[in-house]
Amino acid sequence: MKKIATLGPPGTFSDMATGIYTAAQSDTFQVEYFPTIVGTLSEVGKSCDIGIIPIENFSEGFIALVLDELISADLNVIDEIILPIKFSMISNAHSLSDIQQLYVQFVARGQCCEFLESLHNAKIITTDSNIESLNRFKDSDIPSAAIVPSTSYRKSDFPLVCEEVNDYKNNQTRFLVISKVSQPATVDADKTSLIVLDDNDHPGYLGEVLLSFSKRNINLTSIISRPTRKTFGKYHFFIDFDGNAEDPVVADALKEIGKTNNVKLLGSYKKAKSLN
Numbered sequence: 001m002k003k004i005a006t007l008g009p010p011g012t013f014s015d016m017a018t019g020i021y022t023a024a025q026s027d028t029f030q031v032e033y034f035p036t037i038v039g040t041l042s043e044v045g046k047s048c049d050i051g052i053i054p055i056e057n058f059s060e061g062f063i064a065l066v067l068d069e070l071i072s073a074d075l076n077v078i079d080e081i082i083l084p085i086k087f088s089m090i091s092n093a094h095s096l097s098d099i100q101q102l103y104v105q106f107v108a109r110g111q112c113c114e115f116l117e118s119l120h121n122a123k124i125i126t127t128d129s130n131i132e133s134l135n136r137f138k139d140s141d142i143p144s145a146a147i148v149p150s151t152s153y154r155k156s157d158f159p160l161v162c163e164e165v166n167d168y169k170n171n172q173t174r175f176l177v178i179s180k181v182s183q184p185a186t187v188d189a190d191k192t193s194l195i196v197l198d199d200n201d202h203p204g205y206l207g208e209v210l211l212s213f214s215k216r217n218i219n220l221t222s223i224i225s226r227p228t229r230k231t232f233g234k235y236h237f238f239i240d241f242d243g244n245a246e247d248p249v250v251a252d253a254l255k256e257i258g259k260t261n262n263v264k265l266l267g268s269y270k271k272a273k274s275l276n
């Protein structure tokens with residue numbers, strides 16, 4: 001049976017995305033849980049065949065540490081999933097002003113800023129996953145709280161619950177399905193991801209790359225830079241675009257870009273439907 005790596009403990013949003021992915025596959029999978037996002041990613045191709053990793057939140061943008069891992073690791077993107085994200089705050093205190101400490105996952109923190117700003121007395125403790133936040137809160141013996149997935153608790157178990165504490169009602173996170181082994185793109189693959197590695201910085205570097213897409217009428221869906229960490233002013237570019245790398249027009253664009261740049265093709269896959 002194939003093994004699939006995801007962020008644990010069970011009940012994280014990553015686990016929910018994993019459930020959606022596995023339900024749509026003909027293969028059966030055994031889910032393996034890891035305590036951190038980077039730890040999950042690093043098990044892909046080792047103890048696990050594939051992994052499900054959050055890559056982008058609707059309001060917070062891309063998760064930098066995932067982008068950085070994709071630059072250095074040799075991994076392929078084979079699918080994506082978009083999930084609605086709703087958070088609640090649960091507490092063993094009776095009023096917000098009594099809360100002394102609050103557990104929140106480091107990406108979730110940025111999605112609940114307005115609510116967290118309103119808590120003046122609580123020390124904020126960041127965690128690696130939303131279910132770690134839940135478990136550490138349950139173990140605490142002082143007035144505490146946690147920001148947790150809205151599906152992860154029973155309201156009647158806690159004296160204080162605030163629902164939908166996420167800043168944006170329509171909050172969503174995009175997850176990537178990652179594989180060590182490259183797979184032939186499915187026939188319905190209509191989106192491609194790549195990284196242009198900054199090995200050949202020169203005037204017009206980015207402009208030339210963009211021109212290769214625009215003159216062929218290829219629509220970019222995102223472009224994001226990450227520093228090379230070698231010197232200021234040098235960046236790698238992550239580009240997502242509509243189209244399959246095997247489509248002759250796309251293949252032609254990739255060939256042109258590859259002549260003067262070091263391109264890391266991450267893969268072509270079926271674009272997930274946005275939940276708007």
Ligand SMILES: O=C(O)C(=O)C[C@]1(C(=O)O)C=C[C@@H](O)C=C1
Nearest residue numbers: 012013014054107108129130173
């Ligand atoms: O902790 C979880 O529940 C996760 O699956 C991680 C994660 C993330 O890091 O983006 C997933 C979705 C939300 O954006 C918040 C947390």
